[in-house]
Amino acid sequence: PAEGKGAMQGVSYIQRLATRGGVAPSVDCTTQNKGARQVVQYQADYVFWTAK
Numbered sequence: 001p002a003e004g005k006g007a008m009q010g011v012s013y014i015q016r017l018a019t020r021g022g023v024a025p026s027v028d029c030t031t032q033n034k035g036a037r038q039v040v041q042y043q044a045d046y047v048f049w050t051a052k
Contacts, residue, residue, distance in 0.1 A: 008048075010050040010051075011048045011049065011050055012049055012050055012051045013048075013049040014046060014047070014048055014049070015046065015047040015048075015049065016044050016045070016046055017044065017045045017046070017047065018043075018044060018045045019042075019043070019044040020041075020042070020043045020044070021040065021041040021042045021043055022040060022041075022042040022044075023040065024040075025038040025040060
């Protein structure tokens with residue numbers, strides 16, 4: 001659950017819908033590439049639910 005005040009105040013559940021992409025990068029995570037950035041195509045719709 002979200003705590004404090006702000007945009008997520010009162011949100012009790014987040015639902016992810018219609019996901020596309022998000023495949024893990026093909027490069028292994030090693031000390032040699034630590035800090036390197038990988039761009040992964042990802043898209044999703046999110047619904048934020050509050051308890052009433």
